[in-house]
Amino acid sequence: MAGSTLIIKDLHVAIEGKEILKGVNLEIKGGEIHAIMGPNGTGKSTLSSAIMGHPKYEVTSGSITLDGQNVLEMEVDERARAGLFLAMQYPSEINGVTNADFLRSAINARRGEGNEISLMKFIRQMDKQMEFLEMDLDMAQRYLNEGFSGGEKKRNEILQLMMLQPKIAILDEIDSGLDIDALKVVSKGVNQMRSDDFGCLIITHYQRLLNYITPDYVHVMMDGRIVKNGGPELAQRLEAEGYDWIKKELGIEDETVEQEA
């Protein structure tokens, strides 16, 4: 069976009444790796938050479907159980809840009542993935993200990705703040996930991540829209030349989401 398909059509999103996304179209299929690049403040995280259902972001028009199901009608947890995953740019810290308890709840929520994972099996899986990601095993008993360094938080997002095995994952700046070794480890995690059943949208500012995870498609986001599409060579050109040539080509003056008049 082939993987899932996430289709975003003419998506408009507002936050506190201000329009941020102004018509985004994107289709991600199982087996594909997409990368979105774009200057700061152009709506990349807004897109990922809207897909996952962050309470602050209001979808004003357009549609998001996963294998034909209307994602916009689902609660956040339903979206996750339907197969979506978002590695967040700024993961929350949750005092008093251990990383292990949290992950076990998340896994059991997918498996449903009466079908909970055995504690032994869970610990084995978690240990295995943590070792793969070269994480200190003590991190399992630490409170979720609390006091984690920037790099540790990112690794922990990838740990969750690997434990939860979603159909479509969005990785929002998973490479920010990583040293070169951590970058390799995180990429190793994502590459391990690669299969026909797994689609991925990577939001990044840097070509260096894409050296490790080669994307099939590269998109450029400006002013709340995807303004250019291409292959891996597009990312390389952006790295070398920046965004000015695109702005010139498209006649964009201010690439950020404009402020209200």
Added chain:
Amino acid sequence: MTTEIKLPFDKAFVSTFSSAMNEPAWFAALRLKALEQFEQLPMPKTEKTKIEKWNFTQFRQHTVKSQAYSSLADLPEEVKALVDIETSKHNLYIQRNQTPAFLTLSDELKNKGVIFTDIFTAAREHGDLLKKYYMTQAINADEHKLTALHAALVNGGVFVYVPKNVEITEPIQAVFVHDDKEANLFNHVIVVADDNSSLTYVENYISTVEESDTLANILTELVVNTNARVQYGAVDHLAKGMTAYVNRRGVAGRDSEIDWALGSMNEGNTIFENTTNLLGDGSIGDAKMVVVGRGEQTQNFTTKVVHFGKHTQGNILNHGVVKDSATTIFNGIGKIEHGASKADAEQTSRVLMLSEKARGDANPILLIDEDDVMAGHAASVGRVDPVQLYYLMSRGIPQTEAERLVIHGFLAPVVTQLPIEKVKKQLSEVIERKVK
């Protein structure tokens, strides 16, 4: 102006009760003096809660008769959950309403001179020792009406004494069972750790009746002498309708340490004070508390650490959850007396409100009369953070479960401090039921 309160029990009653219990003369005298003083004394001051209309003084029965438990197998299920029935290596006291109902203390501790017995036996058999500490060092009978009333009417409690240089590794445990709707608790716990000793003491107050319109006036006096260390854990879960005055106070000698881990799960209106007086230089006081308020109840918690000694360290951590139309108030007081140089007074109080009508308040109060000190405070009153919920839900966890995780996480830093595994587990379960 104090309005006159007519007590249901007079001097003749107190004298008769005292002689029936075979109390030494000093104990009887203390009762009668306190009864006399009751009239003139004011009610305790409770910051931010009006208690004029609360009933702390009118009740029907001073003592009720209860059966002792012949073995641990006879314990009610709620109590079984608290004690390790399997092992015979207990240091355990169980009191049923006012009746000493079960007691074991290991031979090893007996041989070391450890005393662990109910308060009346202590008064009869260890009178001189008890007299030295009973309402002399931590709490005085004449502080206000409720301490006086307590001193006059004490009807239960326990005495723990750890001699010099004795370090106890196994916890000493007391369970005060309230299973009679008519039982009023004037319970007195007095724990003394002499020089260089160490002790872990854990107690539970537990009502097995759903509702009761009785009173609890509970005092703990904890005396920790030079270089001694006491970990004091307590979980209170008194019935709905019971009005409780709870005062746990410790005094710390030089280089000593007191660590409190307190869970207040009472279902009725509660005034709760926890004070640590850091008398000796280099002493440490750590006061942690979790509370849950629900229904219509009002609860007022004052946690106070007073620094007298130099280089003393005080730390307060209060976490409370309030739901329904309950009110929870935290007053955190760090007081540094003149001369307590290099003292460090820290405190954090947080209240999480789970419903629109719930009320929470956290008041940090710093009273500092010395220049060369450190002090810090944090206080917050808020609701469950929607972004945290979003994060948890984004992993597939349903909203109710996500809320449960956040709430338990919020209370965990204190719950995990309780020194007995079973008591910790029981507290988690009580919290689970209450916040649902």
